[in-house]
Amino acid sequence: xxxxxxxxxxxxxxxxxxxxxxxxxxxxxxxxxxxxxxxxxxxxxxxxxxxxxxxxxxxxxxxxxxxxxxxxxxxxxxxxxxxxxxxxxxxxxxxxxxxxxxxxxxxxxxxxxxxxxxxxxxxxxxxxxxxxxxxxxxxxxxxxxxxxxxxxxxxxxxxxxxxxxxxxxxxxxxxxxxxxxxxxxxxxxxxxxxxxxxxxxxxxxxxxxxx
Numbered sequence: 062x063x064x065x066x067x068x069x070x071x072x073x074x075x076x077x078x079x080x081x082x083x084x085x086x087x088x089x090x091x092x093x094x095x096x097x098x099x100x101x102x103x104x105x106x107x108x109x110x111x112x113x114x115x116x117x118x119x120x121x122x123x124x125x126x127x128x129x130x131x132x133x134x135x136x137x138x139x140x141x142x143x144x145x146x147x148x149x150x151x152x153x154x155x156x157x158x159x160x161x162x163x164x165x166x167x168x169x170x171x172x173x174x175x176x177x178x179x180x181x182x183x184x185x186x187x188x189x190x191x192x193x194x195x196x197x198x199x200x201x202x203x204x205x206x207x208x209x210x211x212x213x214x215x216x217x218x219x220x221x222x223x224x225x226x227x228x229x230x231x232x233x234x235x236x237x238x239x240x241x242x243x244x245x246x247x248x249x250x251x252x253x254x255x256x257x258x259x260x261x262x263x264x265x266x267x268x269x270x271x272x
Contacts, residue, residue, distance in 0.1 A: 063177040066111040067156050070173065071149035072100050073142055073208065074163035075118040075134050085120050087163035089261070091268055096258070098127055099166035109173025110159055114152060116145040141229050142208055143220065150217040162208045164257045166267070169250065175243055176211040185241040186213050192245045192255040203244050206255050207231040210240075 074087030074097045087097030094102075097115065104113055115131045117124045124131045135147035142162075149158050157180075159173050169175070172190065180188035190209035193201045208231065216238065223234045245254060258264035 063157060063181050065109050065173070068110045068159050068173055068177065068211070069112045069114060069149070069153045069155045069157070070104050070110040070159040070161060071114040071116055071132075071145065071153070072097055072104070072161055072163050073116050073145040074124065075116045075145050075148075076142075084261075085117075085123075086258075087115075087117065088120060088123055089258075089264060091166045091258075091264060095123075096166055096264075097124065097163040100161060100163050100168065101127055101129065103166070103168050103170060104159075104161065104173070107170040107173060109171065109177065111155060114149060115163075116148050142231055143224055143229060143234065146212070146231075147217075147220055147224060150212065150214055150220060153214050156214055158212045158214055160208060160210050160212065162257060164259070164264075165209075165255055167251055167254050167256065168209070169245055169254050172209065172245075173211070175245070176209075176241075179241040179243045180211055180213075183239070183241040186216060186238040187211065187235050187240040189235065189240055189242055190245055190255065191242050192250075193252055203246050205232070205242055207235060209255065210235065 088095045113129050115124050115129050118133050121131050132148045134144035176188035188211040190206045191203050194204045196202045
């Protein structure tokens with residue numbers, strides 16, 4: 062069994078927010094509270110992790126006011142989510158790192174526990190969440206959510222090599238390692254748990270439906 066104290070979580074809030082007009086997505090309000098603070102609170106309520114870190118590239122003081130350590134990307138110029146992965150792995154002092162984005166304020170409270178159980182059971186290097194999503198034909202399919210994953214910190218060297226070679230896509234890197242896919246499609250699972258708000262309109266839509 063992987064214990065909560067063996068897991069550090071990092072919240073990714075380091076993006077450009079280009080689809081939100083360049084605003085800092087993690088600081089946008091959702092039901093009166095910044096998105097990233099919602100994510101932090103969900104992780105704390107879930108109790109499945111020990112320390113929580115935050116990855117941001119601007120407004121660092123605002124994020125530090127949440128009471129967690131804040132680390133910028135390991136690479137310059139907004140190199141994408143894998144830079145946040147790298148930053149987390151470099152500053153993680155536990156055997157496992159949980160990655161979550163800042164823009165999914167309804168993430169499952171038991172996310173860490175279910176990913177950890179699957180990683181241990183399958184002796185995997187990575188455990189990745191999967192959730193129902195509507196396909197292009199409108200039918201619901203369970204799709205992987207690569208930004209929600211639990212990693213062994215021993216993967217740092219592999220990720221450094223991948224990014225130094227120009228790799229940017231999360232699933233292209235995770236495909237190199239044994240990955241346990243964990244579906245969150247049980248009857249009690251919230252179908253909106255992994256819905257991420259990429260635009261202000263999506264954020265308002267999610268807010269109105271989550272109220």
